[in-house]
Amino acid sequence: MPSPQALFDIQPQLSTPIYRQVVEQVQRLVAGGQLGPGDELPSVRVVAERHAINPMTVSKAYSLLEAEGLLERRRGVGMVVAARVQPASADEDRLTLLAPALETAARQAAQLGIAADAALAAFSRVLQKTPKEE
Template sequence: MPSPPAFFDIQPQLATPIYRQVVEQVQRLVAGGQLGPGDELPSVRNVAERHAINPMTVSKAYSLLEAEGLLERRRGVGMAVAKGARASHARGDRLAMLEPAVLALARQARQLGIAPDQTIAALSRALQSIEQDDNA
C-alpha cells in the first residue's frame, strides 16, 4: 500500500469550507486505499500549523469522521483510520465520489467554450503533473 500523505491539500480560496475539504480528502484517501485501518492521521495541531488554519476547524473535521466511523481516537496518540473502516476499492464507488468534480469541470469547460478534447487533454496534463510531483 502506498505511504499515506503527510498533510492535506487545503485551499482556503475555495467555496467548500475547510473542515469539509479535510473530511472529503480523508474519505477519498480511505476509498482509494492510500489510508488503511490503523494508519495515523497528522495531529490537529500539526495540520492547523502547517496550513495556518484554526485547530477547531481540523478538530471538527476529525470529529465528523469519527462519528461516521471512519476514524477512531487513540488515547495519547491521536486519530487513526478505524479498524472497521473499509476501503472501497470498487472502481464504480471511487468514480462515483469523483463524479461531482468531473461534472463541475465539464460545466466550466463548456462555459469557457473549451472543446471536449481540449478539456480531456488539460485534465490529462494535470494528472501527469500531480504524478510527477508525487514522485519527486
C-alpha cells in the same frame, strides 16, 4: 501512506469549506487505499499550523469523520483510521468520490467556453504529471 506534511491539499480559494475539503480528502485517501486501518492522522494542531487554518476547522472535520465511523480516537495516539474500514474495492465506488470534483471542473470549463475535448485533453495532461502516492 502519504507523509503527514503532504496528507492534505487545502485550498482556501475554493468555494468548498475547508472542513469539507479535509473530510473529502480523508474519504478519498481511505477509499483509494493510501490510508488503511490503524494509520494515524496528523494532529489537529499540526494540520492547523501547516495550513494556517483555525484548529476548530480541523477538529470539526475529524469529528465528522469519527461520527461517520471512518476515524476513531485513540488515547495517547490521536485520530486513526478505524480498524473496520476497508478501501473501496470497486472502481465505481472510488469514481463516485471523484464525481463532485469532475462536476466542478466541467462547470468551470463550460463557463470558460472550453470544448469538452480540450477539457479532457487538459485533464489527461494533469493526470500524467500528477505523482502517484506511494
